[in-house]
Amino acid sequence: MLDLFEISKTFNPGTINEKRALHKLSLHLDPGDFVTVIGGNGAGKSTMLNAIAGVWPIDEGRIVLDGNDVTALPEHKRAFLIGRVFQDPMMGTAPNMQLEENLALAKRRGQKRGLGWGVTKEERAEYRERLKTLGLGLEDRMTARVGLLSGGQRQAVTLLMASLQEPKLLLLDEHTAALDPATAAKVLDLSDRIVAEHNLTTLMITHNMTDAIQHGNRLIMMNEGQIILDIRGEEKKHLTRQELLEKFAALAGTPMETDSVLLS
Amino acid sequence: MSEYFASLNVLKLLRNMPGGISQGLIWGIMALGIYVTFRLLDVADLTVDGSFTTGGAVTVMLILAGWPAWAALLVAILAGMLAGFCTGMLHTKFGIPAILAGILTQFALYSINLHIMGMAANKAVSVDKYHLLISSRNIPLAILTSALIAIALVSLFYWYFGTEQGSALRATGSNPAMSRALGINIDNMKVLGLSISNGIVALAGGLMSQYQGFADINMGRGAIVIGLAAVIIGEVLGNALLKKYINFYFTLSFTVIGGIIYYLVVVIVLWLRLNSNDLKLFTAIVVALFLAVPYLRGQRISSFAKFKQKGAKTHA
Numbered sequence: 001m002l003d004l005f006e007i008s009k010t011f012n013p014g015t016i017n018e019k020r021a022l023h024k025l026s027l028h029l030d031p032g033d034f035v036t037v038i039g040g041n042g043a044g045k046s047t048m049l050n051a052i053a054g055v056w057p058i059d060e061g062r063i064v065l066d067g068n069d070v071t072a073l074p075e076h077k078r079a080f081l082i083g084r085v086f087q088d089p090m091m092g093t094a095p096n097m098q099l100e101e102n103l104a105l106a107k108r109r110g111q112k113r114g115l116g117w118g119v120t121k122e123e124r125a126e127y128r129e130r131l132k133t134l135g136l137g138l139e140d141r142m143t144a145r146v147g148l149l150s151g152g153q154r155q156a157v158t159l160l161m162a163s164l165q166e167p168k169l170l171l172l173d174e175h176t177a178a179l180d181p182a183t184a185a186k187v188l189d190l191s192d193r194i195v196a197e198h199n200l201t202t203l204m205i206t207h208n209m210t211d212a213i214q215h216g217n218r219l220i221m222m223n224e225g226q227i228i229l230d231i232r233g234e235e236k237k238h239l240t241r242q243e244l245l246e247k248f249a250a251l252a253g254t255p256m257e258t259d260s261v262l263l264s
Numbered sequence: 265m266s267e268y269f270a271s272l273n274v275l276k277l278l279r280n281m282p283g284g285i286s287q288g289l290i291w292g293i294m295a296l297g298i299y300v301t302f303r304l305l306d307v308a309d310l311t312v313d314g315s316f317t318t319g320g321a322v323t324v325m326l327i328l329a330g331w332p333a334w335a336a337l338l339v340a341i342l343a344g345m346l347a348g349f350c351t352g353m354l355h356t357k358f359g360i361p362a363i364l365a366g367i368l369t370q371f372a373l374y375s376i377n378l379h380i381m382g383m384a385a386n387k388a389v390s391v392d393k394y395h396l397l398i399s400s401r402n403i404p405l406a407i408l409t410s411a412l413i414a415i416a417l418v419s420l421f422y423w424y425f426g427t428e429q430g431s432a433l434r435a436t437g438s439n440p441a442m443s444r445a446l447g448i449n450i451d452n453m454k455v456l457g458l459s460i461s462n463g464i465v466a467l468a469g470g471l472m473s474q475y476q477g478f479a480d481i482n483m484g485r486g487a488i489v490i491g492l493a494a495v496i497i498g499e500v501l502g503n504a505l506l507k508k509y510i511n512f513y514f515t516l517s518f519t520v521i522g523g524i525i526y527y528l529v530v531v532i533v534l535w536l537r538l539n540s541n542d543l544k545l546f547t548a549i550v551v552a553l554f555l556a557v558p559y560l561r562g563q564r565i566s567s568f569a570k571f572k573q574k575g576a577k578t579h580a
Binding site: 075077080082091093094095097104105106113116117 | 424426427428429430431432434435437438439441442443444445446447448449450
């Protein structure tokens with residue numbers, strides 16, 4: 001489904017701030033793979049997701065998604081293949097627009113936007129049903145401005161938006177990190193449900209080791225712009241947090257340094 | 265002092281009101297254009313000071329060349345759209361901040377407008393010799409015509425910004441990062457929005473030049489401020505009168521009404537025989553006040569200042 005062939009990205013090349021974020025990184029995902037991504041700060045996790053999404057061009061390598069070589073395509077031209085949820089709950093929705101308008105924008109992801117109505121009557125009925133499944137009572141607030149919703153609600157809406165037009169690849173970039181634990185658990189549950197329902201190929205970054213072990217069928221660990229560990233299937237099911245930390249220390253040569261990782 | 269008040273003639277003020285309304289309507293039409301950039305795209309576009317004059321200049325020159333007024337206005341709209349397009353390209357293709365891109369285009373338009381007017385700073389078009397769409401000679405007709413144009417534009421905007429494309433344009437202003445992730449080409453949307461906006465501004469310039477019977481190289485000076493004044497007065501008024509019943513159609517309508525109110529205030533200021541050279545200072549103060557209202561209101565509800573006294577007492 002997704003193939004990364006030795007992709008590299010260096011930020012601010014030739015300056016004092018030069019940062020090699022990705023280094024000849026390769027990755028292959030099979031259809032339906034749900035991969036959790038862990039690694040310390042600056043390991044290149046978000047950079048990898050942004051490279052796949054096309055936020056900026058990469059320096060070297062190829063990115064092939066569902067048989068399309070998307071390396072040369074800018075972000076908005078890849079959007080028809082990719083659904084995304086960001087870390088910042090404010091980033092995934094348009095605050096000045098109505099809830100149903102946001103959903104309608106997402107429903108048309110990657111399609112030509114002409115002079116037909118922005119939200120049609122049939123769509124409204126569909127959105128009402130989909131919103132009901134979130135269990136947040138949002139089906140009664142379809143004309144409310146999204147800016148009025150809480151962070152957790154907005155993140156749930158963004159998840160729904162990412163799946164309205166079924167993506168070939170779902171990118172979840174620490175999408176629960178900014179939420180309180182109870183809300184984070186709910187949104188994570190919802191993610192599992194949506195991924196399972198559509199059998200979506202998914203990459204999910206998390207700082208929470210337990211989440212990384214419990215969710216998905218495959219776990220990759222990154223360090224210094226490369227994948228240093230790739231665990232799947234039965235092996236992943238029996239993985240413990242302690243093992244993971246030890247593996248990281250052995251492979252990276254340093255213990256995992258972030259508080260969020262140590263405390264989780 | 266009493267002499268001053270005795271010299272003010274209320275009848276004269278009333279006589280000036282219809283003229284104020286018809287000019288205010290034209291500024292209100294222009295404000296619809298500014299609404300698109302300022303509120304929907306979230307860009308303060310300074311091109312308008314130039315494109316308003318461009319609209320006036322193109323209209324007058326074409327009418328002088330024998331074109332019918334409506335056709336001249338259509339070309340004026342296209343000329344304004346071209347100006348907005350230039351600003352949009354400077355901004356999106358060359359990475360120049362939107363506000364600077366607008367200033368650059370506006371600056372360039374000064375020369376271009378002079379060229380359009382055959383290197384004259386002022387071109388008259390007499391309603392006696394040419395058939396004009398509106399004129400200060402016939403104020404009731406001018407009010408009717410510009411009101412119809414305003415209603416048509418409000419309806420057109422209401423429809424367009426409800427379409428898929430219009431929604432994409434609004435999304436670009438509301439959350440550009442999300443818009444890109446949803447496959448919207450935000451550069452194109454910005455160029456489109458700036459073009460639409462300046463097309464409407466040029467239309468208003470074309471109407472104004474007919475109304476006053478001439479185009480002047482300086483007629484657009486301060487148009488952005490007047491437009492902002494209209495947008496903001498309209499918002500404050502609309503929210504105060506309609507509260508939660510306000511919708512997009514009313515918001516647009518109140519933008520036009522904001523233009524009328526702005527110009528009626530100008531009429532009153534002039535009637536009070538305040539120095540007309542102070543008009544721009546006065547306008548700036550009014551706009552600053554209205555821009556500050558939402559912020560100050562928020563401050564009253566939640567502010568550090570209200571704790572000042574209490575804190576001083578406990579910790580003194």
